[in-house]
Amino acid sequence: MPRPDDGILARRDEIAAALREIVPGEGVVTDEDERRAYETDGLTAYRDLPLAVVLPETREQASRVLAYCKEAGVKVVPRGAGTGLSGGALPLRDGILLAMGKFNRILEVDYDNRCVVAQPGVTNLAITQAVEAEGFYYAPDPSSQIACSIGGNVAENSGGVHCLKYGVTTNNLLGLEVVLMDGSAIEIGGRHLDSEGYDLLGLLTGSEGLLGVVTEVTVRILRKPETARALLVGFPSSEQAGDCVAAIIGAGIIPGGMEIMDANAVRAAEDFVKAGYPLDVEALLIVELDGPQVEVDHLVAQVGAIAEAKGAVTSKVSESEEERLRFWAGRKAAFPAIGRITPDYYCMDGTIPRRRLPEVLKRMTEMSERYGLGVANVFHAGDGNLHPLIMYDANNPGELERAEEFGAEILKLCVEVGGVLTGEHGVGVEKRDLMGEMFSEADLKQQQRVKCAFDPDALLNPGKVFPQLHRCAELGRMHIHRGRMPFPDLPRF
Amino acid sequence: MRETFKPEDSKQAAEAVAWAAAEEAPLEVLGQGSKRGLGRPVQASRDLDLSALSGIASYEPDELVLTAAAGTPMAEIEQALEAEGQMLAFEPPDLGPLYGREAGGGSIGGVLACNLSGPRRIKAGAARDHFLGLEAVSGRGEIFRAGGKVVKNVTGYDLAKLLAGSYGTLAAFTEVTVKVLPRPEKTYSVLLFGLDDRGALEAMTRALTSEHEVSGAAHLPEAMAKRAPVDYLAEAGSNVTAIRVEGPGPSVKHRVAALRQELGDLAPSEELHSRNSATLWHWLAGGGPLANGVNEGAAIWRLSTTPSEGPSVMAKIAGEETLESYYDWGGGLLWLALPQGEDAGAGRVRGALEGLRGHATLLRADDALRAAVPVFEPLDAAKGALTERIKDGFDPRRVLNPGRMYAGI
Numbered sequence: 001m002p003r004p005d006d007g008i009l010a011r012r013d014e015i016a017a018a019l020r021e022i023v024p025g026e027g028v029v030t031d032e033d034e035r036r037a038y039e040t041d042g043l044t045a046y047r048d049l050p051l052a053v054v055l056p057e058t059r060e061q062a063s064r065v066l067a068y069c070k071e072a073g074v075k076v077v078p079r080g081a082g083t084g085l086s087g088g089a090l091p092l093r094d095g096i097l098l099a100m101g102k103f104n105r106i107l108e109v110d111y112d113n114r115c116v117v118a119q120p121g122v123t124n125l126a127i128t129q130a131v132e133a134e135g136f137y138y139a140p141d142p143s144s145q146i147a148c149s150i151g152g153n154v155a156e157n158s159g160g161v162h163c164l165k166y167g168v169t170t171n172n173l174l175g176l177e178v179v180l181m182d183g184s185a186i187e188i189g190g191r192h193l194d195s196e197g198y199d200l201l202g203l204l205t206g207s208e209g210l211l212g213v214v215t216e217v218t219v220r221i222l223r224k225p226e227t228a229r230a231l232l233v234g235f236p237s238s239e240q241a242g243d244c245v246a247a248i249i250g251a252g253i254i255p256g257g258m259e260i261m262d263a264n265a266v267r268a269a270e271d272f273v274k275a276g277y278p279l280d281v282e283a284l285l286i287v288e289l290d291g292p293q294v295e296v297d298h299l300v301a302q303v304g305a306i307a308e309a310k311g312a313v314t315s316k317v318s319e320s321e322e323e324r325l326r327f328w329a330g331r332k333a334a335f336p337a338i339g340r341i342t343p344d345y346y347c348m349d350g351t352i353p354r355r356r357l358p359e360v361l362k363r364m365t366e367m368s369e370r371y372g373l374g375v376a377n378v379f380h381a382g383d384g385n386l387h388p389l390i391m392y393d394a395n396n397p398g399e400l401e402r403a404e405e406f407g408a409e410i411l412k413l414c415v416e417v418g419g420v421l422t423g424e425h426g427v428g429v430e431k432r433d434l435m436g437e438m439f440s441e442a443d444l445k446q447q448q449r450v451k452c453a454f455d456p457d458a459l460l461n462p463g464k465v466f467p468q469l470h471r472c473a474e475l476g477r478m479h480i481h482r483g484r485m486p487f488p489d490l491p492r493f
Numbered sequence: 494m495r496e497t498f499k500p501e502d503s504k505q506a507a508e509a510v511a512w513a514a515a516e517e518a519p520l521e522v523l524g525q526g527s528k529r530g531l532g533r534p535v536q537a538s539r540d541l542d543l544s545a546l547s548g549i550a551s552y553e554p555d556e557l558v559l560t561a562a563a564g565t566p567m568a569e570i571e572q573a574l575e576a577e578g579q580m581l582a583f584e585p586p587d588l589g590p591l592y593g594r595e596a597g598g599g600s601i602g603g604v605l606a607c608n609l610s611g612p613r614r615i616k617a618g619a620a621r622d623h624f625l626g627l628e629a630v631s632g633r634g635e636i637f638r639a640g641g642k643v644v645k646n647v648t649g650y651d652l653a654k655l656l657a658g659s660y661g662t663l664a665a666f667t668e669v670t671v672k673v674l675p676r677p678e679k680t681y682s683v684l685l686f687g688l689d690d691r692g693a694l695e696a697m698t699r700a701l702t703s704e705h706e707v708s709g710a711a712h713l714p715e716a717m718a719k720r721a722p723v724d725y726l727a728e729a730g731s732n733v734t735a736i737r738v739e740g741p742g743p744s745v746k747h748r749v750a751a752l753r754q755e756l757g758d759l760a761p762s763e764e765l766h767s768r769n770s771a772t773l774w775h776w777l778a779g780g781g782p783l784a785n786g787v788n789e790g791a792a793i794w795r796l797s798t799t800p801s802e803g804p805s806v807m808a809k810i811a812g813e814e815t816l817e818s819y820y821d822w823g824g825g826l827l828w829l830a831l832p833q834g835e836d837a838g839a840g841r842v843r844g845a846l847e848g849l850r851g852h853a854t855l856l857r858a859d860d861a862l863r864a865a866v867p868v869f870e871p872l873d874a875a876k877g878a879l880t881e882r883i884k885d886g887f888d889p890r891r892v893l894n895p896g897r898m899y900a901g902i
Contacts, residue, residue: 111702112698112702112800112801113799113800113801114701114702135704136702156647157647157651159645159647163645164644164645167618167622168645168647170622170651170654171618171622175850180879184875185875186875186876186879187850188876189850190799190850190851191799191800191850192797192798192799192800192825192850192851192852193614193615193619193797193822193825193826194608194610194614194619194658194797194852195658195852196852196854196869196870196872197869197870197872197876197880197898197899198655198658198659198663198880198883199608199621199654199655199657199658199659200655200876200879201654202621202651202653202654202655202657203650203651203652203654203655205651205654206647206650206651207650207651211650223702223703223704224704225704226704245555246555246556247555249554249555249557249675250554250555251675252578252675252676252677252678253675254674254675291706291740291744292704292705292706292744292747292748294743294744294747295740295741295743295744295747298741298743298744299741351641351643351644351645351646352643353553353556353558353642353643354555354556355553355555355556380645383643383644383645384556384643384644384645385645418642418643419641419643420641420643420646420648421648422646422647422648423643423645423646423647424645424647425647426647427647427648427649431648435648435649438641438648438649439638439649440637440638442635442636442637443637443638443639443649444649445637446631446635446637446639446652446886446887447639447649447650447652449886449887450650450652450655450883450886451650452882452886453879453882453883453885453886454879454882465649475886476885476886476889478514478633478889478890480514480515
């Protein structure tokens with residue numbers, strides 16, 4: 001992280017007093033014990049105490065806080081519910097933490113236009129709960145959905161198990177209201193489709209709190225599918241499970257959900273929730289089909305036949321809603337299940353081209369032996385998003401560092417085979433220093449020039465995403481080589 | 494004489510742009526030039542023709558990913574996808590005939606640069622939702638990459654989204670990666686006859702809020718329906734509302750029957766099966782009802798607004814006159830043909846949006862009008878300033894398609 005600015009640290013009381021002018025009452029937290037509650041997000045290995053925590057209640061307050069911080073040169077880290085897994089809301093000692101938890105109201109439900117307008121602190125699940133009585137839901141469903149906020153989902157472009165069919169956050173947004181670092185507010189989109197001008201909605205989504213602070217969100221809601229059924233299919237090898245997934249997609253079927261668990265994950269989950277998973281398989285595939293009953297039944301039969309042809313050794317189809325939920329219970333509890341068998345675990349999040357799965361798993365097993373740390377895998381098989389869970393014990397000196405090295409090596413492998421560093425958790429501080437594995441200096445500089453358009457002084461969430469901070473003046477400079485005609489051999493007409 | 498640079502690889506493209514930046518000599522960025530009539534006329538005396546950057550670099554149907562050089566013809570992409578039973582789910586419209594060109598033109602880079610999507614936009618998303626990654630040359634003459642070649646990725650800013658719909662004003666694509674999806678086994682449509690705008694909105698809204706996974710909802714006044722390349726519409730003798738359902742055979746049959754029953758109290762209905770249904774939606778996507786030998790001297794607009802406001806916006810624009818127009822996107826997209834007149838109808842069209850969110854694009858008009866009238870919805874001060882700063886980051890010397898979207902951008 002950037003070295004804390006002593007000048008700012010020395011002005012803490014003055015800064016807090018100025019912020020209290022904007023957010024009165026208990027909206028500015030300076031007490032050390034209270035600040036402690038905000039020292040980390042879902043990536044708990046990293047912690048720091050913010051200069052102060054500010055909890056605005058209105059857009060106007062948020063806007064004035066940012067304008068003040070820009071004027072005073074104070075860094076700002078935005079935070080939703082603090083469930084992020086890449087350290088995107090990790091506080092800075094010389095910066096305020098702008099916590100958006102008080103923006104917790106659903107402002108409007110509009111069924112005719114199939115959307116909900118909500119404040120950013122509303123939880124992901126609360127949106128679905130607000131509309132489910134009418135038979136609707138909000139599709140992206142990150143596993144933290146009971147706690148994570150919709151504003152945080154926008155910042156991280158969160159996914160979930162249903163995103164191959166229904167898309168991630170960015171595909172389910174219609175509008176945003178955002179406050180920029182200079183305090184100005186912009187309104188993007190609304191209840192209509194597409195944008196005039198540049199697609200700022202798409203740019204801001206997944207920008208990890210580096211470009212602006214979301215103060216209002218309009219999401220698309222969908223009618224709940226009539227029904228859903230799941231198949232639970234066991235394979236003697238991960239290769240066959242991967243082949244089966246490829247064949248399902250090759251047959252033109254996009255299931256609502258499609259997950260693979262490896263033997264370690266299956267065993268841990270079965271011990272924990274007794275979902276009825278077969279223990280003698282190397283890979284377990286869960287396929288969920290949703291839609292009209294007649295379509296689901298039709299596709300269940302097709303998927304069952306494909307699985308058999310691909311060498312499934314066990315295969316079950318859910319015959320009731322209760323059974324379907326039981327099939328999922330093990331997968332949904334996979335993380336805590338691993339948590340039971342190891343003091344600590346570190347959850348990774350790379351994406352690979354699916355056909356490289358067997359090779360990646362094999363090399364991960366080799367790494368596991370080399371690092372002396374266990375690993376279990378759950379895999380969003382439809383879209384190639386891999387979640388290796390590295391098991392370690394933070395109380396053993398050096399083990400956390402070893403787990404991190406192991407994780408970094410996995411992510412480098414993902415890039416090597418044609419994939420990416422993160423499928424849904426974000427870069428944050430966690431993968432910041434690996435960005436060079438995937439992007440060249442020129443690529444990263446071009447991204448940072450976008451940052452300069454929004455926040456030229458680099459005050460908003462600095463130290464995240466980019467391994468190196470460049471000054472905007474330096475990034476803006478152009479090296480001109482005049483007079484040299486382009487490629488004399490170039491065809492001209 | 495107009496000079497054309499026609500690079501054969503991305504390095505040559507970068508050299509051409511670097512030279513243009515050094516000389517402050519603006520370039521018009523082209524794939525096949527099929528959408529040259531869309532946007533403000535570009536003030537450039539040189540073309541950067543990317544059509545030699547052509548060919549599918551990799552296509553893995555079961556990974557749902559296709560990578561191609563930016564200048565690859567759409568016809569080639571669509572042929573490759575069709576051979577594997579797949580498609581670009583955002584249904585890129587073929588605007589060729591609207592601009593007086595042959596059908597079947599255009600390049601993949603051009604489709605993405607304009608973020609053009611068809612009727613399935615309401616269910617499957619826009620072009621930008623399927624744009625996974627890219628290599629491009631910025632206005633600084635530098636090659637950069639963004640995004641990735643897998644369907645799920647949040648590494649770094651989503652520059653693919655920013656560049657989709659930027660009309661070549663930020664960077665010239667050299668290679669693009671898109672998400673592809675299986676083509677539905679069956680495409681059926683329910684037709685409802687004789688509904689007025691309000692009635693059609695009710696029918697479309699009911700369909701779109703049903704469980705039947707509707708993938709298209711459009712409404713045509715009688716005069717437009719009469720021009721349809723499908724007899725059921727051409728011979729209907731009334732307004733026609735069309736609702737599309739796609740998927741496996743048994744599912745489509747079931748849903749069409751259910752929709753006809755659920756909408757039966759509103760209007761008499763008929764159903765269209767595969768070929769007729771596909772023909773209808775292809776025609777609607779490309780502005781067919783307003784083109785093909787009619788409205789030749791007219792300005793064509795596309796207006797996106799809150800679906801429930803569609804009919805009232807349409808009524809405001811129409812005023813006392815009859816208007817050549819139709820609805821797509823469940824009422825949220827208005828296609829309009831207006832006399833070019835002094836302002837191509839911009840006052841009427843944009844006036845009708847006042848107080849509402851939404852945007853209108855002057856899709857087609859004479860060059861002089863497109864230079865004089867804002868083609869894209871004017872930006873408010875805050876977004877305008879931000880847009881300018883974003884442009885500065887990519888193209889500080891204003892050499893890539895300057896003025897194509899907004900003056901000075």
